[in-house]
Amino acid sequence: MTDLLSCYFTKQIKKLMHNIRQYQVPLQKYMAMMDIQEMNERLFYKLLMQNVEELLPVVYTPTVGEACQKYGSIFRRPQEGKFLRCLKIGLRKIEVIVVTDGERIFGLGDLGCQGMGIPVGKLSLYTALGGIRPSAQYAELLHEFMTAVKQNYGKKVLIQFEDFANHNAFDLLEKYGTTHLVFNDDIQGTASVVLAGLMAALKLVGGSLAEHKFLFLGAGEAGTGIAELIALEMSKQARTCNEAPLEQSRKRIWLVDSKGLIVQSRMESLQHFKKPWAHEPEPEPVKALIDAIKAIKPTVLIGSSGVGRTFTKEVIKAMSSLNEKPIILALSNPTSQSECTAEEAYAWSQGRAIFASGSPFGPVEYEGKVYLSGQANNAYIFLGFGLGLIISGAIRVHDNMLLAALEALAAQVTQENFDKGLVYPPFTNIKKISAHIAASVAAKAYELGLATRLPQPQNLVAYAESCMYSPNYRSYR
Numbered sequence: 001m002t003d004l005l006s007c008y009f010t011k012q013i014k015k016l017m018h019n020i021r022q023y024q025v026p027l028q029k030y031m032a033m034m035d036i037q038e039m040n041e042r043l044f045y046k047l048l049m050q051n052v053e054e055l056l057p058v059v060y061t062p063t064v065g066e067a068c069q070k071y072g073s074i075f076r077r078p079q080e081g082k083f084l085r086c087l088k089i090g091l092r093k094i095e096v097i098v099v100t101d102g103e104r105i106f107g108l109g110d111l112g113c114q115g116m117g118i119p120v121g122k123l124s125l126y127t128a129l130g131g132i133r134p135s136a137q138y139a140e141l142l143h144e145f146m147t148a149v150k151q152n153y154g155k156k157v158l159i160q161f162e163d164f165a166n167h168n169a170f171d172l173l174e175k176y177g178t179t180h181l182v183f184n185d186d187i188q189g190t191a192s193v194v195l196a197g198l199m200a201a202l203k204l205v206g207g208s209l210a211e212h213k214f215l216f217l218g219a220g221e222a223g224t225g226i227a228e229l230i231a232l233e234m235s236k237q238a239r240t241c242n243e244a245p246l247e248q249s250r251k252r253i254w255l256v257d258s259k260g261l262i263v264q265s266r267m268e269s270l271q272h273f274k275k276p277w278a279h280e281p282e283p284e285p286v287k288a289l290i291d292a293i294k295a296i297k298p299t300v301l302i303g304s305s306g307v308g309r310t311f312t313k314e315v316i317k318a319m320s321s322l323n324e325k326p327i328i329l330a331l332s333n334p335t336s337q338s339e340c341t342a343e344e345a346y347a348w349s350q351g352r353a354i355f356a357s358g359s360p361f362g363p364v365e366y367e368g369k370v371y372l373s374g375q376a377n378n379a380y381i382f383l384g385f386g387l388g389l390i391i392s393g394a395i396r397v398h399d400n401m402l403l404a405a406l407e408a409l410a411a412q413v414t415q416e417n418f419d420k421g422l423v424y425p426p427f428t429n430i431k432k433i434s435a436h437i438a439a440s441v442a443a444k445a446y447e448l449g450l451a452t453r454l455p456q457p458q459n460l461v462a463y464a465e466s467c468m469y470s471p472n473y474r475s476y477r
């Protein structure tokens with residue numbers, strides 16, 4: 001890029017940042033960013049890269065949550081002229097199509113794309129009551145998609161499952177994990193990012209993983225995914241001293257779901273992904289989180305239920321009376337669903353909590369001291385993880401790659417970060433962090449014989465960096 005061009009680019013970015021800062025409402029900032037993306041892709045990415053701490057909460061968690069809820073009303077410029085292509089790659093045998101523009105849904109008015117529920121509902125009536133064969137059930141449809149993707153793009157295309165419901169997520173990951181390059185961000189990404197934060201937190205609190213006791217509120221993808229990775233790492237650490245098989249490690253981890261503490265006597269009615277966590281001997285039947293804390297006496301409390309405001313004053317106080325430095329992770333997104341705020345965690349623990357959250361919180365002042373809190377968000381992992389798979393030409397995901405990724409992340413928390421109470425490095429350095437994670441993941445892929453890009457590059461960090469997209473203007477003369 002010539003000096004003149006780069007100077008112009010810099011000015012453009014400065015002005016646009018100035019414009020975006022004029023908006024007070026996060027959703028307006030989001031819409032401004034989407035406009036820029038549509039108008040000028042390079043500008044959008046450069047802007048985001050250079051202002052990652054400020055703009056990540058706009059284009060991603062938490063504002064993107066609100067944008068999704070209002071997607072129908074803010075989505076303005078549809079991509080036209082693509083129907084024929086979509087129909088050609090779609091399902092083959094179609095008999096009925098119910099179509100809506102979403103503008104007059106019942107008496108509710110214009111619901112935009114959220115009006116989709118109506119055609120879906122009408123089609124189910126065709127099938128259930130009209131006898132029209134459904135074109136494909138969920139599993140068949142997904143299988144067709146997975147097969148088509150591999151056929152079109154080969155075995156090295158990474159398919160990231162995002163925000164699937166529990167009842168499908170675990171099965172899909174297991175089913176396609178052996179035939180495709182698949183990664184579930186909510187199970188594996190969240191698990192890795194949380195374990196990285198925990199390993200960093202242990203440097204502040206002391207003790208090995210096996211010396212801690214974990215209690216989860218929420219036993220879905222995030223909760224059980226994290227629990228399993230903690231158990232795996234515990235066993236790995238203990239293997240050197242020849243003890244602690246996986247089942248043994250799992251016993252240090254307890255989960256509470258909507259029906260209370262998961263225990264042996266509930267085994268029959270538990271969904272399969274919860275069964276490994278039904279422990280005995282069980283304490284008295286325990287329903288409420290606060291009672292579970294009293295019974296289990298955890299050192300680490302992790303919220304992953306998607307329900308906000310559940311880490312009450314009583315809960316945080318109980319954790320703080322049990323522990324000098326309670327580790328408290330409020331992972332649910334977006335901010336409205338966070339188990340507690342950073343302010344609450346610090347105030348209710350008298351500034352003793354080691355706190356991180358899924359959605360970002362700003363600095364908090366408590367009794368004259370400023371506390372920062374890390375964002376335990378899977379964005380730390382999935383970017384570098386995906387890049388590592390791609391640059392090595394990996395054809396499968398292996399648990400040891402997750403461990404490699406999270407170790408690389410934990411290793412990048414500096415003393416300076418710790419001093420501020422952070423168990424994650426700042427997002428400002430995310431590209432550098434991702435390059436290191438990518439290099440570790442790629443190295444593991446080579447070690448496991450799952451990499452296809454040969455020969456292995458000498459310096460994987462440098463190679464990862466050289467593979468990264470860089471949005472600059474080009475001079476065409």
Ligand SMILES: O=C([O-])CC(=O)C(=O)O
Nearest residue numbers: 061163185186333377378
């Ligand atoms: O999107 C995020 O910030 C993290 C995530 O995957 C989720 O909450 O489902």
Ligand SMILES: [Mg+2]
Nearest residue numbers: 162163185186
């Ligand atoms: Mg997600």
